[in-house]
Amino acid sequence: MHKRSSIYANLSGLFAMIFMGFPVYWMVTTSFKNRQDVLSTEPTILPRSFTFENYQNAFSREGFYTSLRNSLIVVLVTVAISLFLATFASVAIARTKFTGKRSFISALLIVQMLPLSALIIPLFLLLTRLQLTNTIGGLALTYVAFILPFTIWTLRGFLANIPTDIEEAALVDGCTRVQAYRHVLLPLMAPGLVATAIFAFIQAWNEFLLAYIIMQSQENLTLPVWLAGFTTRTGTDWGPLMAASTVTAIPVVIFFSLIQKRIATGVTAGAVKG
Amino acid sequence: MSSATKLRPGSKKNFWPYLLITPALAVILLILGFPVFRLITLSFQQFGLTEIVSGIPTWVGFENFQALLKDPEFWTVLRRTFIFTFAMVAASIVIGAWLAHLMLRMNTVIRWLLNTTLILVWAIPALVGISIWKWMFSFEFSIITSTINRLGFDFAQRNWFTNTFSGFSIIGGVVVWGAIPFITISIYAALTQVPKELLEAAAIDGANSRQIFRSVILPILLPIYVILISLSIIWDFQVFTQIWVLLDNRPASEYYTMAIYAFEKSFGLSEYGMGAAIALLMIFSLLGVTWFYIKKMVQIGDNNA
Incomplete structure (x- = not known):
């Protein structure tokens, strides 16, 4: 072309x-x-x-290390749990037929389209009732739910490109289904799992609105919410804000450059084939 | 298929698939499914601070919806949201498509530079992007204002957000700036996937470049445009953070879009029932506009395996 x-x-x-x-x-x-x-x-x-004074200033600003720590904990817990659950679910969609599969897939897709700003109203009331607002667990649980549909869908795409013959051969050779999945399919999924994990990491790392509503106290902020707090009624510290922004962006830029090729082709691949 | 097919977990009686999806399904149902259900019931209730404390809602039937549809502000906000969404989707798709097609005609070095820049911008977290734009258009030290002044205009110090048109242009600018990389790179990737043999065959058969575009390239690109436009509508319709943060967490009512309006009603005025009604209307408008896309995606997922 x-x-x-x-x-x-x-x-x-x-x-x-x-x-x-x-x-x-x-x-x-x-x-x-x-x-x-x-x-x-x-x-x-x-x-x-x-x-370097803006960087020194940003790092010594109240809340930087706590929000960095909070962000890391929430993101790592979210990625671990959502990937674990998504692996099982994606195998079910890509490798088996079952009654209700179509509804499950539809639900996964529709759920991704629900506007966050609409769901946040009942979600906040629910978390309040479960006494999970302002807790890292509550935020991580919410992130898992929001990231799961996407991770399941992406892993399904990777699985669709792995031929079924190899697992079938393992089954013929006397493997149980669990063994076939664990020892044959899982290693083949590894690159897909890494890419999906990175993407989930980026999503959770960047999220603002949920964290803004769920985490109210100063010691529970995540990095994006902390960043948004640079502007007070007395004004904004632009230099340190730009330093903090650069620091927040760096991990994403690094991870992103590792997987961007997969994302660009992943989104369009389905369209060309379908 | 070989005899191995029989060994695949294909039987409908099999409990395996259900075991595999149950944990994921449970989390999704609790954190997303239940709130959707609650959003619907909430929209038929009067639910404020009193009700949060007592836990006993007052059912009001369609009163929230009636009040909304009678409120001129609701219609203003709805119209504003549609116009704003349309403008952002159009701008990002047109610029993205234009760049992608141009990339085919750039030399390798320039294409690489542009591609790298696009990936860099794509990777910038939304909140970081917002902070940068806020800084570029700040009241006292704006590089944009001073550059315009250097070109001979006299804007002095300028609050770009007192005028809603320039305000929305900046908000839209952040959104479009963040969206262009994904759109450009997706279209470009699709363009490079157009099989060479098809183009050559068409050329040999005597098709001119316009005919080639119409009957070879367009059919391949069309599904991608449908996906990109649908996704852009979904994302741009619910823009929240850009407006919220650029306007210092307290946007004036001239800046209300559906998302902000629902949020303010709920968390600002504690009228959660009213907020839920707005949110529900928002979801319905969105589902209506993107119905075709959902159907298509479900098909793709279902055909497989």
């Missing part, structure tokens, strides 16, 4: 790159500017100073 390059396309590409990339550039350069440079009413595109 590639054609000879044209000047128009190349120039547009450069412009698009500058426009799309500028906000990221502006975040990173601001995070290394000194206070005077950040708070200048005549900002310049090229930075005039270089310092």
Whole structure:
């Protein structure tokens, strides 16, 4: 499909790159500017100073380490549990036939479309009744539920591309079904599991609204909620905010670059085949 | 299929599949299923702080819905939400498709640079993106305002959010900026998957480039556009965080969209029944618009295995 390059396309590409990339550039350069440079009413595109003080300031700001710790705990618990449950469920959808399968699949898809801001009302009332608001367990449980449909669906996609012959051979050779799944299918699923785990990690790491509503006290914030709290009625500390933003983005950028190819083709693959 | 087929867990009497899905299903039913049910019952109740404490709701029938449909503010918010969603979906799809098609004609270096930038932007967490844009359009130190001034205009210090048009443009800007990478890369991936033999065959048969596009490329791209447009509608219709955080956690009523409106009614005014009614209407409008997409996806999932 590639054609000879044209000047128009190349120039547009450069412009698009500058426009799309500028906000990221502006975040990173601001995070290394000194206070005077950040708070200048005549900002310049090229930075005039270089310092780590915004990072020191952000790290020493109240709540950074606690919210970092909270984020890590919630995310790791969420990823572990949702992947564990999703592996079983995806094998059921991709490898077996059962009454109610169609309804189960429909439910998985429709649930992903429910607007979070609509569900949060009854969800908050439910968690209040279960006394799970403002607890890490409550937030992790909620994340598992929200991430599960997606992880099951993605793993199903990976499983669909693994030929059934190998497990069947194992069954013929006298393996029990559990053995066939564990020793034959599971290792083949490994790359899919890693990609799905990373994607679940990113989703949970970035989530804002649920954490904002469920975790109310200062010592229970996650990183995004902590970030949103930089603006108070007295103003915003822009330099440290940009430093903290950069730090929050780094793990996602690293993980994301590892799996982005799979995501891009994963979304469209179903469409082309279907 | 060989004799091994018989050994596959294919019999309907088999309890295996149910055992495998039960744990996942239980969590989903508790945390997502029950709230959906509760959302429906809640919308027929008057449920405020009194009811939270006592635990005894007052059933009011369709009163919440009647009150809403009579309230001019509801219609204003609904119209605003539709217009805003349409504008964001259109902008992100048009720009994304335009870039993807252009990428075919870029030289390798520029394509690589653009691709890398897009992936970088794609990876930026939503809240980080919002913070950056908030900073770029801040009241005192905005790089955007000062750049415009340097071009000869006189905006002085400017609060971009006092005017709802520029305010919504910035909110939409954050959303579209975050959405373009996914759309561009998906369309580009699809374009590169168009089989070469098909294009060559069409060219040999004497088709001109417009005919090739219409009868070879478009049929392959169409399903992808349907998916991308549906997903964009689903995501953009419920935009919440961008509005909420850019307007410092207290958006003025001119900035209410359905999502914010339902949230404010519930958590701001403690009228949870009313909020639930709004949320339910929101879900119905969304399901109506994306019905085709859901049906298609269920088919894909069901055909397999």
